[in-house]
Amino acid sequence: MSSSLYIHIPFCVAKCSYCAFNSFSGLERLQERYVDAVVVECGKIASRGQKKPLETVFVGGGTPSLLSSGQLQRLFGAISNDFEITADAEISLEANPGTVNKAKFETLQQCGVNRLSIGVQSFNDKELHAIGRIHSAEEARQAIENAQTAGFSNLSIDLMSGLPGQTAKSWQQNLETALSMSVQHLSLYQLTVEEKTPLESMIEKGRIQLPDEDMIAEMDAITMSLLEQSDFTQYEISNYARKGYQCRHNVNYWRNADYYGIGAGAVSCSHGNRIRNIDSPERYCELLEADQPVQAEKECLEREESFRETVIMGLRMNQGVSTKDLQERYGLDFEQVYGKIVEQLCAQNLLERNNENYFLTVKGRAFANLVMAELV
Numbered sequence: 001m002s003s004s005l006y007i008h009i010p011f012c013v014a015k016c017s018y019c020a021f022n023s024f025s026g027l028e029r030l031q032e033r034y035v036d037a038v039v040v041e042c043g044k045i046a047s048r049g050q051k052k053p054l055e056t057v058f059v060g061g062g063t064p065s066l067l068s069s070g071q072l073q074r075l076f077g078a079i080s081n082d083f084e085i086t087a088d089a090e091i092s093l094e095a096n097p098g099t100v101n102k103a104k105f106e107t108l109q110q111c112g113v114n115r116l117s118i119g120v121q122s123f124n125d126k127e128l129h130a131i132g133r134i135h136s137a138e139e140a141r142q143a144i145e146n147a148q149t150a151g152f153s154n155l156s157i158d159l160m161s162g163l164p165g166q167t168a169k170s171w172q173q174n175l176e177t178a179l180s181m182s183v184q185h186l187s188l189y190q191l192t193v194e195e196k197t198p199l200e201s202m203i204e205k206g207r208i209q210l211p212d213e214d215m216i217a218e219m220d221a222i223t224m225s226l227l228e229q230s231d232f233t234q235y236e237i238s239n240y241a242r243k244g245y246q247c248r249h250n251v252n253y254w255r256n257a258d259y260y261g262i263g264a265g266a267v268s269c270s271h272g273n274r275i276r277n278i279d280s281p282e283r284y285c286e287l288l289e290a291d292q293p294v295q296a297e298k299e300c301l302e303r304e305e306s307f308r309e310t311v312i313m314g315l316r317m318n319q320g321v322s323t324k325d326l327q328e329r330y331g332l333d334f335e336q337v338y339g340k341i342v343e344q345l346c347a348q349n350l351l352e353r354n355n356e357n358y359f360l361t362v363k364g365r366a367f368a369n370l371v372m373a374e375l376v
C-alpha cells in the first residue's frame, strides 16, 4: 500500500514557453472549486482504507504556491484529517518566485509543510525572460531568503541549463549563486524542447537558439567540478543533496513504489497498475461535484514490463537497483532477464555491479538515455 501522496495543482500565472506539464494560466476563477474537488477526492481515496501511514506528501504543479492562504489551509486540513501521517513525514510543496511572500511562507509553515521546492530556473534575468518565467532573479533570491526567515530548513531549488542565450560562464554563475544560498537540495535539469510548445516554434522559426553540444558539455563539466567541491552529493541523474536531504518522495517514485495521486492529471500507482485522472481541471471539478469517477485511463503492466520499468527508474539513482530486491519483488533474475545486454553495457563501462547492486557509471549517467533504451 502507498505511503506517498501526490496532489496536483494545475494553475500558473502564465505558461512558460518550454512547459508541457498539465498546467494552465487564466483559470484563477476555478481555484476555489478545484480545492473543494481535491478535498472531496482526498476523502474518497482515504475512505478506501489506508494500510500504511503516509511518509511523504508532495503538492506539485503547476504552481501550488498560487493558492491563497485560505485555500492552502483547506487543502492541508483535508490531508491531515483524512490520512494518517507519520510524525517525521516529508511534506513538500512546489513554490514559484513571484507567487510567494513572507505571509504565504508563514501559512505554509502553519500547514505543516516542511520542505519547499522553489522553481528558480536561473539567477539571470535575460535567461528567465527567454523562457517566459514570470519572475526576476531578485525575486528568486528574495523568495529563498523569505522562506529561510519563515523557518524552512529543507529547501530545494530547480535550475535549468541549456537555456537560450546561456553561456558556460552564466551557468557557472547560476550554480555558484545557488551554492551560496544555504539550500539543502538542488535539482539541475537540462532544458528539453517539448513538442507543440512555444519554445519549439520559436526555435523552428529561428527566433532563438539553444547552446550547442560543445557548450552543453562544458556546462556539464562545470556542474561536475563545482558540485564535487561542495558538500552536495549526487543521488540521481538530476538531483543533488546535502547529507540527509534527499527528496524521500521522489526516491519512492524512482523505486517505482506505490503512491496515491490526487488532482487533475495526477497518476496513482499500485502494484504496477497505474491510474491517471483526467487532465482538464474544469472537468475534474464537474465530475467530483456530480459524485462521478475522475479516472481517465488505467494501465496494467505485466510482471516483466513492471520489472523493466523498475530497473529503468532505479538506475536513475546513483545507488542503482538491487538484484536481491528485484528477485524478491518480481521473482525475476536481473542477469537472466537481460542476458548479454548487461555484459555488453558493463564491458562498455556504462554499467557496473557492486555486490547485489547494478548502477550506472559516470559515463553511463552521461549516456543514460542510450543505456535505458537497451534495458527498457
Ligand code: SF4
Binding pocket: 011, 012, 014, 015, 016, 019, 020, 021, 023, 061, 062, 063, 096, 119
Ligand atoms: S511555472 Fe512550471 S508548471 Fe507553470 S508554466 Fe512554468 S514550467 Fe509550467
